[in-house]
Structures are given as structure tokens and as C-alpha cells.
Amino acid sequence: xxxxxxxxxxxxxxxxxxxxxxxxxxxxAQGYAVFSWKEYExxxxxxxxxxxxxxxxxxxxxxxxxxDVLLALNEGAIEKYGPLLKKEGxxxxxxxxxxxxMIAIPFAExxxxxxxxxxxxxxxxxGALAAVLGIEQQxxxxxxxxxxxxxGKDIIQSNHLAAEKGYLKAxxxxxxxxxxxxxKRPGKHYxxxxxxxxxxxxxxxxxxxxxxxxxxxxxxxxxxxAKHQEEFGVFAEQxxxxxxxxxxxxxxxxxxxxxxxxxxxxxxxxxVEGVSLAGMTETPLVIxxxxxxxxxxxxxxxxxxxxxxxxxxxxxxxxxxxVFAPSDPLDAFIKTVxxxxxxxxxxxxVILMTDQFLSDAHFSMEEFDFGRIEPQFHMADSSHIKDxxxxxxxxxxxxxxLYPGCSSHLVGADSDEHDEKGHxxxxxxxxxxxxAKKRLAKMKYLKAEISMPEEVFLEEPDIIFVGWGSSRQGxxxxxxxxxxxxxxxxxxxxxELWPLPEYAFPSGKSxxxxxxxxxxxxxxxxxxxxxxxFKGTLSRYDGLPLTGDFIRRQFNAQNKSL
Amino acid sequence: xxKIKAYDNEVEIQWCPECPNFxxxxxxxxxxxxxHKAPHEVCFVSGIGxxxxxxxxxxxxxxxxxxxxxxPVALGIQAVNPKMTTIVVTGDGDCYGEGGNHFLHALRRNPxxxxxxxxxxxxxxxxxxxxxxxxxxxKRTLQTGGVEIxxxxxxxxxxxxxxxxxxxxxxxxxxxxxxxxxxxxxHRGFSYVDVVQPCITWGTHPLSWYKERIFKLGDDYDPSDRxxxxxxxxxxxxxxxxxxxxxxLSKNIFADGFREKITKAPLTELKPLGKxxxxxxxxxxxxxxx
Numbered sequence: 001x002x003x004x005x006x007x008x009x010x011x012x013x014x015x016x017x018x019x020x021x022x023x024x025x026x027x028x029a030q031g032y033a034v035f036s037w038k039e040y041e042x043x044x045x046x047x048x049x050x051x052x053x054x055x056x057x058x059x060x061x062x063x064x065x066x067x068d069v070l071l072a073l074n075e076g077a078i079e080k081y082g083p084l085l086k087k088e089g090x091x092x093x094x095x096x097x098x099x100x101x102m103i104a105i106p107f108a109e110x111x112x113x114x115x116x117x118x119x120x121x122x123x124x125x126x127g128a129l130a131a132v133l134g135i136e137q138q139x140x141x142x143x144x145x146x147x148x149x150x151x152g153k154d155i156i157q158s159n160h161l162a163a164e165k166g167y168l169k170a171x172x173x174x175x176x177x178x179x180x181x182x183x184k185r186p187g188k189h190y191x192x193x194x195x196x197x198x199x200x201x202x203x204x205x206x207x208x209x210x211x212x213x214x215x216x217x218x219x220x221x222x223x224x225x226a227k228h229q230e231e232f233g234v235f236a237e238q239x240x241x242x243x244x245x246x247x248x249x250x251x252x253x254x255x256x257x258x259x260x261x262x263x264x265x266x267x268x269x270x271x272v273e274g275v276s277l278a279g280m281t282e283t284p285l286v287i288x289x290x291x292x293x294x295x296x297x298x299x300x301x302x303x304x305x306x307x308x309x310x311x312x313x314x315x316x317x318x319x320x321x322x323v324f325a326p327s328d329p330l331d332a333f334i335k336t337v338x339x340x341x342x343x344x345x346x347x348x349x350v351i352l353m354t355d356q357f358l359s360d361a362h363f364s365m366e367e368f369d370f371g372r373i374e375p376q377f378h379m380a381d382s383s384h385i386k387d388x389x390x391x392x393x394x395x396x397x398x399x400x401x402l403y404p405g406c407s408s409h410l411v412g413a414d415s416d417e418h419d420e421k422g423h424x425x426x427x428x429x430x431x432x433x434x435x436a437k438k439r440l441a442k443m444k445y446l447k448a449e450i451s452m453p454e455e456v457f458l459e460e461p462d463i464i465f466v467g468w469g470s471s472r473q474g475x476x477x478x479x480x481x482x483x484x485x486x487x488x489x490x491x492x493x494x495x496e497l498w499p500l501p502e503y504a505f506p507s508g509k510s511x512x513x514x515x516x517x518x519x520x521x522x523x524x525x526x527x528x529x530x531x532x533x534f535k536g537t538l539s540r541y542d543g544l545p546l547t548g549d550f551i552r553r554q555f556n557a558q559n560k561s562l
Numbered sequence: 563x564x565k566i567k568a569y570d571n572e573v574e575i576q577w578c579p580e581c582p583n584f585x586x587x588x589x590x591x592x593x594x595x596x597x598h599k600a601p602h603e604v605c606f607v608s609g610i611g612x613x614x615x616x617x618x619x620x621x622x623x624x625x626x627x628x629x630x631x632x633x634p635v636a637l638g639i640q641a642v643n644p645k646m647t648t649i650v651v652t653g654d655g656d657c658y659g660e661g662g663n664h665f666l667h668a669l670r671r672n673p674x675x676x677x678x679x680x681x682x683x684x685x686x687x688x689x690x691x692x693x694x695x696x697x698x699x700x701k702r703t704l705q706t707g708g709v710e711i712x713x714x715x716x717x718x719x720x721x722x723x724x725x726x727x728x729x730x731x732x733x734x735x736x737x738x739x740x741x742x743x744x745x746x747x748x749h750r751g752f753s754y755v756d757v758v759q760p761c762i763t764w765g766t767h768p769l770s771w772y773k774e775r776i777f778k779l780g781d782d783y784d785p786s787d788r789x790x791x792x793x794x795x796x797x798x799x800x801x802x803x804x805x806x807x808x809x810x811l812s813k814n815i816f817a818d819g820f821r822e823k824i825t826k827a828p829l830t831e832l833k834p835l836g837k838x839x840x841x842x843x844x845x846x847x848x849x850x851x852x
Contacts, residue, residue: 029849192844203835203840204835204837209641229823233824237641244664247638251625251634405645407602410601410623412625415610424626
């Protein structure tokens, strides 16, 4: 089958998310790969939000804009998202729109009639949508039974009735309009968001402490860990602000456990002094920076890759750190474990960059095989130490790390420049310089640890798109689309961005960066580190993710004008 | 037998000679010795300021962090290791100014830590500017025409916000301060000690001025009477009462819920989940295939 894109649109509070979540579970239970992403306004009620679901047999984890089916929960949604509906697509809505081939089903009226409450309108709509897509009704019922199990029999019963009425009404109206069929197939898929993957990986990595201040789109991480606190044994604290959050996590790290915090750009700005503190006190720390468009409060619920240079340069003074930017949930899982291991081994802060698109999107994966990566702990053995010095000057810059209370050794940590025991020093040549050298000696090892970028070359490419983090799937799709246009393009994709590895870009190619920001931050970084020359930057900064089609159009337009 | 010398170290002390901070340092050493706390069982946490240098001058675990941020670091330590005696040493600028928000929320959280504020009513390390506790009208190096904004009354705020151990000590009376510190560390929950610590370099009044005004709360004072304690700290006469101003029964201590449900041991003792357990959790995210 060709893949199929469904958009569910409506006001906040109308159940867009509920319908979307239930539909992806139903389609996935039916054996299909689904990819979903959300775009929404920063409000609890009203506005217009959408939940896009791409359904395919094999995973196609990239966003597309055009829809085959649009479920509009109000008239404004038709106005806003109608233009995205393909010519041959099907509109499903509450009321009949003039001059439009569509299926009109009075969701609220039916809900009131069969279930006695208008709140079941979204279940009626979900039933109708399942019928339009040709999904068997019993599959939807099974999902409803499972999801509403905690709410009791009556609620399940009402949902079944509402879904059934919507389903039957749509089947009757569908006759000559809906050609889609999604029969049961044997596929099995793991369905995860990057926020879920990071949370699960942090548990696997042995993280015991998270402190964070709620900020979209990072909030999902602490929420997930707090919800499963008993199962995971992770202490989760909602801090009074991001400054407190990062300092709490540093305190926990100093006290001997793996600790993390998560935030978005504005919160990260508040944390930056703490990033420097982790660098100076050599306290391992993992920070998730889930980007959204700035400056300042920006577009709170939209996506962007606007904080790359900010993250790479975060923190006053000079100290080693690492910056990763995973591209999907499996990659995020592996990189999160890596981040904890490397933070521990080198006693540094590691920043994991995601964005709203990645945080909220559900990816399908046939396997969720994170390979052999496992937590590796690097605490020193106190019994081998006689006179303990927390900041002992060593060849490789790594001092044996103990935590307070693990033995009778005393552990000092200081944000001032300090001596080997952590006491303040003013001895410039004798101590300040060796101590700075010790910290920076780690850079060399970090450079050796960092992964090479991923090369995706279909054939010997003429054009190479260079991207980072979340745009990977969009770029891969763009390459496929451009191939049809006769353009032979390839991709070099970075998911580990600081320090940059010793990497030789193939010569004789035309290089373009692809970025979800307006100033070409990746191009600037690569230019300064590798002396790279770029033909141009394909940038998107309207708060929406980079799609294959967008990249293709931008490339064709810019390339033509050269 | 633990000797007070166990707390001595050889770090050069950077305070002005005869600074009352020496008295606070001595009181800490005596109190910890009396409490039979070995140095490795104690962790001092501080921010920035003259008072915040104190952890360097005694033999113990210490984390000297950022200006104003000692309390969040102490919360992280306390959450991980409830067995550690965690003490924050801070000043009026560090704790009430830069870190005021953390202090307020620590009062709400009620962690089992002790916060000791070296209150000299000015910024000393930055050379004599007004602090959040400088009296109205006092001329400072930056407020040359006199301070125009009212000082904070943190003991009153602490009592109002549910703090169950609020005390005031005097750096010039080491023995009395030691007794307060012993009680503060023993108190389970957030213990707050504001210490009158006259600055001999930038302060307005000499030590003798304070000595004339300070009086010890006697046996007839009932520290369990919250209302009377609040009235006491709101009163603004010429005297400075020292002692335990209020001590109540501490409830809902920070992280106790987690410890009741999950573990009472330090979190460092928990073993990470294995690959099999993680694979099992992840299998809950799989759909289809049946």
C-alpha cells in the first residue's frame, strides 16, 4: 500500500490528542507502522491544533504535510487545515460544508443520543475515522477496552456504543468515497516518543535523580519518571525554578548518584551558570535541552533547532562538555545511556538536545534493539586510596572520584579555582594553571569518544545535505524525492556535535546545511571547526518541522537562483 | 572518642583578623564534637560570601557552590543521602538576596537540613553595600544617601511559612551559639539559625554595641508557642533576643514520601535495573504482531 496521512484537527479541549493517541494505537495493533507528530497552540482551550498520523506498512518516520484524510472537529479546523487535504482526499466533519465532497456526521448529537453525554463526541468521531480508513471495528473496540479499563465497565460500554454509531454512520456515507483498507497484518511495532526513550534510557543508565521545572516540550520526561517513581526508583523533584533544578541535580551528582535535569531554551538560559558549576566542580550531569523557537518565550509549543551554538558555548569560562542531538527514539535511548556513561567517566556535563517535534512525535520501530550499550560506572575504589584528593592532578585530567559518606575520606568540591583537595587557591602559576590544564586535558579524550557523522549516499552524490539532530528523517525523505527530480543528493548527519570529531568531508561536492533555524548555526559551527564551505543553507524557522517536501522545494528554489 | 581537633585543618583563613566569623567556626567545631559526628558524616554546603568560605576552614565534606545556590545543592545531597548531616552556611546576601527564592521554597519543602545564616546586615565581600537586612536609612558604600527599602524579617517569614526550628545566635557568644547549633542539627526537618555577626570592617556598630543589646531568652521563654514567637520576632525594640525562638513538631519532611514507598537507604545503594527488566518495560510499548 501507499502510505496514508491522516490529520485530526480541532480546538484545544476537543479531544484531538485523545483521538490521535487512540487511532495510532488502533492502527499499530492492526499491524501498521504509524508516525505521528503534533503542532498546537500554547493554550488549554480553543485555538486550532493538529495531530498528524502517517500510516504505512514499513516504518516511515518522517512528517508530511498533505493529508489523505482530514478529521475536522470544528469549522475553523476546516478553514485552517482544509488546504492541506489532497484533491482526492476525504474530509470528515460534523456538518456538511457547501460545494465539498465530504462525510458529515453529527458527532455531538450522536454522542448525546447513544451515550447520554456530549463528551463522547470524540469517540463517535474516532469510530467514523476508523470506518473511513477501513479498520475493523473490533480492533478499535479492543483498544477502547484496554485504554479505558481503569475507568470501569460503564465508561467502556459508552465508548463502544459511541464508536459503533460513528463507525456505522460513516460506513453508510462512505460507499463511493473511501477507498482505503487497513486489514489486519502481521506487523509488530514499538511506538515511542523521544521523551519516553530518554526517560527509559535514564532508568537503564541508573539515573536516580531528576529535578526540573515544567517547560514545554521537556516536561514529558520528569512527568514520565515521576509517574513510574515506584517502579523505577527515580527521585523526581519539581524545582521552584531552573536554577534550583540544575543545582539540585548537581548536589545529587556530588552525593554519588547519576542525576539529570530537563528544560527548554529559556530554562536552559537560567541553568547556564550551573552548567559552568558542573564543569568547575567536575560533577557528572546530564541536561536535556528540548528546543522550541525563541528568542525569549518565543513559540512555546512549536519546534526549532535554534539553540545549537548556545548549547555548544553554554557556560562562562572554559571547561570540557559534550553535546549530543539524537535523531529518533532509538538513537535517543542509546545516546542517553552514552551521555550518563561519559558524564560519569569524564566528570563533565553532557547536554542532550531534542526539540518539540522529536519530543512529541511517535515513531514506529520494528525492533527496539539498543545493542550492547549498558551503564558503566566510574566511581573510584576508596579502599585503594590513602590520602584522598578530589581534584588530584593526573596525566589524563581525570581525578579519582568518591562521594561523601562512601568512606571516611572527605570529599570537597569548589566553584572557586581550587587546589587538589578542593580548597580555594590564589596560587596562579602553581595551582590555577595546572588545574585548568587538568580539566581541559579531557577534551582530547572526548574528541576520541565522539561518534563520526552518519553518511547516507544512495549513489555517488553531487549534492550533500548536512544536518543535525531531529531533521534526519526529513532529509532522508528529501533525498528520495529529489532523486525523482533527477538530483543526486546524499546526507551527512551529525548527532554528536561537541566536541566535533576528526572527520574528513568528501571533496568535490556541493554542500548545503539543512536546519530548523534562521541563521545557519550548523554551517557556522562546521565552518569554524573544519573550515567548511557551504553553497547555502536550507532553513525553516516557522515553528514547524523540516519535511522532505519542504527541503526539496527550498533546494530547488535556491539552486535555481544560484 | 571524637576530639574537637578532628575538625581542624590547615587551610589559611581569609577572614579579617578578629572577625566574629571565627566564633561561628569555633561554635560549629564544638557542636559537631558534642554531637559525636565524625567529619565524614557531615557535609557543609555553601554559596558565596565571607560566611560561605567557612566550610574550607574545617575538616569535613563540603560543596562550595554558586552565589545563592547552596540550598538546592543541599536538597540534592539530602535526597540522595538522608544519613548525611547536611549543613548550609550562608550569609544575608547569599541566602536572603541572591538565593531568596530557594530559601522560601526550602521552608515549604522542610528538608532535614540546617541552614545557618551569617547575618552581618551588609555585603562584606563586595565591600560594604546594603544587603536585604540592612536597616532603613543606614548609609552604605552604594546607598550613599541611606537605604530606602525596608529590610526583610526572615525569622518572621520562616515562622509564618511553617518552619519548625527558628533560632537566633550571636557570633560573639560561642558557647551559647554552640548549644543552638546542637539543637538545630538534632531537630528533624528544616532548622534555621540566623546569627548576628557584626562586620568589624564595614559594619556601622562596634561589637560592644551589639553586646549591650543582646539578651538570652531564659527558661521562662516557651519556644513551642508559635504565636508568641511570631509576635516576638515582629517586635522592633532596641533589644536583640537570642536563643531558640520557635521549635515545633516537624511533619512532612522532604523526600519522606519517597523513602516510605521506595527505600530508606541512600540512593547510592540502589542497583540499576538490568537489561531484562528494561526490555520487559519496553515490550509494553509494542503493538500488533499477535
